[in-house]
Amino acid sequence: MPQFQLFATTPKAMETLLNDELHTLGITETKATLAGVAFSGDLATAYRACLWSRTANRILLVLSTFTVNSQEDLYKGVQAIDWFSHINPEDTFAVSFSAKNSPAINNTHFGALKVKDAVVDQMRARFQTRPSINTEQPHIRINVYLQGETAQLSLDLSGESLHRRGYRDINIQAPMKENLAAAMLLRCGWPKIAAQQGSLIDPMCGSGTLLLEAAMIAADYAPGLLRDYFGFSGWKQHDADCWQRLRDEALQRKRIGISKLPVIVGFDQNRQTVNAALTHIANAGLQQKIHVERRDIEDAKPAESWQPGLIVCNPPYGERLGNTQETAELYKKMGNTLKTRFLGWQAALIISDPELGFRLGIRSQKPITLFNGALECKLLRLDINERNFFIPKAQSPEERIEQAQENSQTDHADAHAPMFANRLQKNLKKFAKWAKQHGISCYRLYDADLPEYAVAIDIYQGEQTWVNVQEYEPPKSIDQHKADQRLAGLLAELPKVLCIAPEQVFLKIRKKQKSTDQYEKYAELGQFHRIEEQGCQLLVNFTDYLDTGLFLDHRPIRQLIQQQARGKRFLNLFAYTGSATVHAAVGGAIASTTVDMSNTYINWAKNNLALNRHTGEHEFIQADCLEWLAQAAEDTDKRQYDLIFLDPPTFSNSKRMDDVFDIQKDHIQLIRHALSLLAADGVLYFSTNFRRFKLDSDALAEFVVQDISASTIPEDFARNPKIHYCWRIQHHA
Secondary structure, eight states: OOOEEEEEEOOTTOHHHHHHHHHHTTOOOEEEETTEEEEEEOHHHHHHHHHHOSSOSEEEEEEEEEEOSSHHHHHHHHHTSOGGGTOOTTOEEEEEEEEESOSSOOOHHHHHHHHHHHHHHHHHHHHSOOOEEOSSSOSEEEEEEEETTEEEEEEESSSSOTTOOSOOOOOOSSOOOHHHHHHHHHHTTHHHHHHTTOOEEETTOTTSHHHHHHHHHHTTOOTTTTOSOOTTTTOTTOOHHHHHHHHHHHHHHHHHHHTTOOOEEEEESOHHHHHHHHHHHHHTTOTTTOEEEEOOGGGOOOOTTSOOOEEEEOOOOSSSSSOHHHHHHHHHHHHHHHHHHOTTOEEEEEESOHHHHHHTOBOBSSOEEEEETTEEEEEEEEEOOGGGBOOOOOOOHHHHHHHHHHHTTTTOOOTTHHHHHHHHHHHHHHHHHHHHHTTOOEEEEEESOSTTSOEEEEEEESSSEEEEEEEEOOOTTSOHHHHHHHHHHHHHHHHHHHTOOGGGEEEEEEOOOSSOOTTOBOOOOOOEEEEEETTEEEEEESSSBSSOSOOGGGHHHHHHHHHHOTTOEEEEESOTTOHHHHHHHHTTOSEEEEEESOHHHHHHHHHHHHTSOOOSEEEEEESOHHHHHHHHHHOSSOOOEEEEEEOOOSEEOOTTOSSOEEHHHHHHHHHHHHHTTEEEEEEEEEEEOOTTOOOOGGGGTTEEEEEOTGGGSOGGGTTOTTSOEEEEEEEOO
């Protein structure tokens, strides 16, 4: 059989695992690189990797490598391939294109279009007909990766990411990708434990991903057996007999392996996720081999007949789910359960915050870095033995807040606090006068003006005055006790300077964000307060979330929308609590559409609008904005809007994407989708808070693009001109 150059992609930090895995499949000539492994082999080798790899995302068959210094170079490089040897003129195909550090092409959408044109033009010239695009299940999927001046053109043999095994069909909150689960299990030695008939328990099993991956590893069950579609299925050079032989061999190995499975058990306190796990287990045909039941972490324990083995789980870690204080308490409970009921077992947990690991009270081996999407995590491996137990002393952020608030009522305040008070009084004199002159009731009073007091302080005035304090997490070089002392002094001075009660001051810690955003939940007190902004009534909340429901730095753009909305149709994407929609409605918009994926924020937006007098028709849509916008852009009978506000997050997970949405990488496609809904004389305002963002102006050359960032930064945020960027985008007249 002919030999091919192949490349397997994988998430960062899993390259070594993938390399080792390919060796176990009999593939000896490998070279690990960033996020993948290059190797060579015949078609059977490529098929075997698709069928058996537990850690890869995709298997690419490299067709050519060529230099790209211009758009024409890309077009010619793709046309150099005889595409009739891969598909027929009436077949379908799809293109995925990515670029890194390319001087010629840095827009993924444009690059994909050039690749498509090259294939279509070649086939049309030869056969007077052309293949069509099918993004779901095309006959072939073409992959182009352009790094610098070098393009690698490949066929994607996997079709869709290999982490999609085929057993998952119920979406639950914060699911774990299957190849990450497999990586966890491989890293903590599960194959050896399973071979010795050690048991496996996941005490927070969610939808059962770790249970299923553990069973498939232990049973020699090929992860690709459940899939009914691969990227080679419609390829003209597909060897169906070879593929069938490999599947038959895998089925035989699975039958033998399942009969030798050790005990595998999952617990979860949520009835919905238990039902999801049972469904997935049945989909994999393992309903008689994996036991799942509803049980809280405090009630998790092994039966006497179960041989000690591995406890493994993907517990909540703040960025994912729930209240941070509750999460810390959950880890305490987990640690107590492990210490009292699982002596002699091994344990493995994936976490993003080392503080939560300390909460377990069990010393771990050296943590291993893995990535859950874009979120950097640590895999903790624990030997549950009394010699490794300790009493956690570290405080959670919430306990630090509580302690600081207690200190603020004592005489332990920082001796330098008067310096902070003087600066606060100076700012108050300036901004209170400015706010009154411009009819502004909510504004930023202080933003780390003094390095020793790294907080942001926002004033909210309604039926009374509230103060929202956000402490920027101090660097590790700063002594924690000293930081707490300064925080206590700050909290003591604030009520005095502002002449308010301490109960009107709210404090939160703003950590450096990873793949999370401003919507992280803190509590569920449900205490809302009404404020007014340019004649609009809005609800804010100081206790339940990191942000209050109103981004003060966007005040000018909301006012601009209100001034321009009369008689217009308005679209608010990634709408959060819908404050821009309220401004548009109060400004006289005849219709509006508000889209956000969170039901909580859609309801908040509805309540905000209900506080205000308005006319027109206003719809609220709970949906993933990326999916909704892509679908709306494809509709033949497109919606049309005169005014659009597009303020996406820096990162976002999307079910239709293998990886997270990245505002820098994906902004052109997002903006183009939005512009397809913009009326001929309409205006789109695009804004982002990503401080290192660079707009790809060349990719929007056919539109009128104006940077209006400077005019949308209000005076109370002028000390930080990179708080956001904003552009006005229109069609050419």
